[in-house]
Amino acid sequence: MTARKMKLTPVEWEIMDAVWKIGGKPSVRDVVDIAYPRGEKAYTTVQTMMNTLEKKRMLRREKIGMVNFYSPTRTRNQMIRNELTSLVSRVFHGSVPAMANFLLTSENLNQDEIDSIKTLLHEKERELKGS
Numbered sequence: 180m181t182a183r184k185m186k187l188t189p190v191e192w193e194i195m196d197a198v199w200k201i202g203g204k205p206s207v208r209d210v211v212d213i214a215y216p217r218g219e220k221a222y223t224t225v226q227t228m229m230n231t232l233e234k235k236r237m238l239r240r241e242k243i244g245m246v247n248f249y250s251p252t253r254t255r256n257q258m259i260r261n262e263l264t265s266l267v268s269r270v271f272h273g274s275v276p277a278m279a280n281f282l283l284t285s286e287n288l289n290q291d292e293i294d295s296i297k298t299l300l301h302e303k304e305r306e307l308k309g310s
Contacts, residue, residue: 185261187237190220194228195237199255204241204248 187195197214198205205213207226215225229249232238238249271277288296 185235185237185258186265187258187262190228191232191237194225194232195251195258196255198238198249198251204250206246206248210249 193214194210197210201209201213207222207229210229211220211222211225214220229238229247230240233240233249236252239252241248241250267273267275267278271281283296
């Protein structure tokens with residue numbers, strides 16, 4: 180499957196986030212209740228989107244009686260990695276440091292956020308030295 184087909188639209192991310200949050204094999208109704216508790220999207224709209232996600236091979240469908248149940252074919256982390264890899268490749272020409280530089284210079288970070296980033300970098304250094 181090409182990277183293009185693995186990209187998700189914002190609505191598809193909302194639906195997949197609900198599927199991952201619910202876990203197991205949720206029905207369309209389960210997803211509607213979690214993703215759109217105030218009725219922001221109609222049941223039929225979510226059903227259509229979930230069928231599209233099945234065609235993209237992001238969801239697997241299992242029919243039990245009259246109800247379709249769906250399970251994700253990829254984890255949330257796999258999809259985040261795919262999205263970020265695509266972004267870094269397209270926007271920053273494959274350079275993670277260029278992306279980090281952009282984020283660090285364009286955001287107003289507080290000291291807690293800076294400390295958190297430092298901790299992550301130190302952990303990554305230890306991991307690389309241990310390899």
